[in-house]
Amino acid sequence: MISSLTARGRLTLLYTALVLAAGLLLLALAYYLLLRGGLQLPPPDPDGVTDGPLRGEAISALLARAALALLVVTTLAGLTGWLVAGRILRPIRTISGTANRLSAENLAERVPVCRPTDELAALATVINSMLDRIQRGITERDQVLDSQRLFVANAAHELRTPLTTMRTAIDVTLDGEPDRDELVAMAGDIAAAVETSQRTLDGLLILARSQAGPLRRAPVDLASIAAAAIDAADQTALGAVTLHADLQPAPASGEPVLLERMAGNLLENALRYNRPGGAVTVATGTAGGHIFLRMVNTGPPVTPDEERRLFEPFVRGARLDAGGTHDADGMHDADGMRGAGLGLSIVRAVVTAHDGEIFSTAPPTGGMDIAVHLPPALATPVPG
Template sequence: MSDSTMPSRSPRSLRLTARNRLTLLYVALVLAAGVALTALTYLLMRESLAHREVVLWTARPDGTGSLPPQPPSPSALSQRVRDETLAALLTQAGIALAVVTVLAGVLGWLLAGRVLRPIRAISATAQRLSAENLSDRVPVHPPQDELAALAETVNGMLDRVQHGIAERDRALDSQKLFAANAAHELRTPLTTIRTAIDVTLDGEPTRAELLTMAEDVRAAAEASGRTLDGLLVLARSQAGTANPRPVDLAEVARAVLADVGDQLSATGLTLHQDLSAAHVTGEPVLLERMTANLVGNALRYNYPGGHVTVSTGTSAGTAALRVLNSGLGVPPGQVDRLLEPFVRGEGSRTSSDGGAGLGLSIVQAVVLAHDGVITSTANRGGGLDVTVRLPPS
């Protein structure tokens, strides 16, 4: 018969389970200890019998004893007694060792099952888990041994996996919403351009109508350009800092406020500034855009005669930039939504001031790229109070 026709067993089917291996280990240890103990007893007994003399007596009817008429030699008699004693010892020890080995196998099997019970619980929990069900956890029972620590480690890993999947789902939902909003923001100017062209070219337009159409097309194109610029800055901010350098937030704020001086005068806003040194390590362009967006947001969502306060400094081991402005009241539940892309003041997705709705989203992306924290609260009298905290350099 050829080798190809021989039945084969996969290596997996020949493997012993952990419980079997532990049982065999217990039995091997008991058997080795029993053999060693028997051998030691045998050697000690043989050494003890080697130094003893045997005297043979015969009993008479009257109860007295005497040596047999032809007694065997003392050495032969001693050897015979020693051999019979050691043989009996080995027989009894072998029987006892066999019984102990069987008991060790049974107890080892039960003990191995008890020891491996937490492992089976971990395996059962892992089999119940799925992408839709990550809530099950491995039960942890006393005592607090290595297996309990393993169960707690597995539970901690499951917590992190569940949290990571939840964060991934939120990120995917946010990306879907962002893509939908971006498409809407870009489609609106294109629709405006197409409508203006269709209406104007329907018939014989005059020069004035053509100029009006051109102004509408330019305004729509500029709106699309602002949206695209905002998206590019947002993507760059989310990519992190590529060329970090020492930056003083106070100097950045002074430069930004100098650029908006004419706008402050035109709107009649009152500016309060308290610019103390606040040194950080970051990308100057992104930090300048962050500050400009905060100040621009404070100016845009304000009212004539209102106020804007800009301050920088260090506190609680961080470099801080704070922009506070007056304005319309913001519902408390709406404050966090203002950090989302394409969400403007009062939750509107449309605005006549030319804003793209990406200002605070870019600010938050820049802050996160610099390992900072942004907090935004609604003022009682209206407006926002936004504070950015970055690690100091």
């Protein structure tokens, strides 16, 4: 029966039982002292003789009145215990009510922290900290899910285009009696579509790898990585622009493969979206407690809206053709193959995975100024 009581009822019962036990103990002690003669009731008569019956009646009367007083005190103790227990348990009820109102869609409410600081205040603080962690986790989960849904939709759209190109080339070529030249042209169209699909899939794998979790970090030097990216760049594109390199030591920690891809994509973007006779400046170094890699290029003007969207997957900037005019769709490389539009989105994902920041500016004269800031290395970097 006791187990079915509420916490307030059990506390009240405990308080009342303690008061009753203390009262019974005092009553028993008083009765013992009276029997032992420690108290003279009633006082002796003038002849010094105690009236036994009167003494017994006095003790009985005293015990009856003491029992009545104990009953009153016990009742008051029960009422007081009920009120005190309610006041003590009020923060618990507040915590329970807050927990009942919380859900996956509503995690903004927090448990009030009472003063002064005690065990219940510490419990409320711990619960609020737990709710903060849960809310951050749910927010990050929703962001990842939204990003994945959008990414999968864009990827499906991008991969559908080369597949359609291949199917159209096959259907048109095999519609009649194709000669060797038509078959060679069909093979070239299919090869170009396959290469486009390959680049898109490679970009998807790089993005997935950068978002898979904690990275395997090693000491690296961004100057060496930038130099390797320059060596691996398209020599035809390098010949069409003037390259300025200011590669100061930039020791950082990270995964070399991802950082190499980041630098390569930045340089490829700076070369691809440029103008004949333009320039690209590549700089690395240390400033303000962080390591930086900066690339500045000339090129067509970029609006603020285009600048914000350039770091999203499958978004491409406008290019200038050999005549200095904008390419119609801004999606073709020098060999005529469509770009995947994943370059800067991969750069952003790699920078985020390395706990860094990326800053971009679109000068009014055209081109882009992109700077990557990474935390400094914790150990001596290994040369590239």
